[in-house]
Amino acid sequence: ELPSITGHVKFENLVFEYEPGRPALKGINIEAEAGQSIALVGHTGSGKSTIMNLLCRFYDPVEGRVLIDGTDIREVTIQSLRSQVGIVLQDTFIFSGTIRDNIRFGRLDATDEEVEMAAKAVHAHDFILGLPQGYDTEVQERGNVLSMGQRQLISFARALLADPRILILDEATASIDTETELKIQEALKTLLAGRTSFIVAHRLSTIRGADKIIVLDHGRVMESGNHEEL
């Protein structure tokens, strides 16, 4: 179990390969203090998503370990890990069902009030009320009721409601209109407050806001520091 963790995360000498002899990570050391926001940047194929895959235990490392509050994540149940590590992916996952169900995903016990509070906090409430049936509007997995930006805000509301100590965010690269973009930036601040976060960052605004920027190249950390230092 991971009882009431603070959210300190350490990637210790991580080595990983998807295919024998082709290492995707070649000895990664990254430390995040509880509550820090870490931006991961680097070219395509540099290993950003792979590090996040290991934190989620979608794979286990070949060498090294991932520690949360000093505990190797291989020593805790997957269920316990999932409750503490939230993930917001680039291709925001919307399933067929109501907006309310989509936000409650992962917190099925949440009340309507809690759902609305989460939506308000990430500035999604107003556009939801503007939909034909508000929170009861049915959306489809691949439907176009929601714009990309709106999908992102729904996924932020979902993550906020789930309230994990550690949050992984693979920032969308899709172009989003300026108004939604500003809402997303605001929402992101709310979502990250008080959590340890790892953001695969594409937006300069996100990178600037991070406590630490990790520059990856071919499975290695090339540079790290904050925006002023780099």
Ligand code: ATP
């Ligand atoms: P991007 O910016 O394109 O998302 P990334 O930094 O997230 O790139 P990774 O997805 O971590 O990069 O990939 C690191 C290396 O591992 C690359 O060489 C990639 O081809 C390889 N790789 C990633 N996923 C797999 C997989 N499922 N099977 C085999 N090789 C993989």
Ligand code: MG
């Ligand atoms: Mg990736």
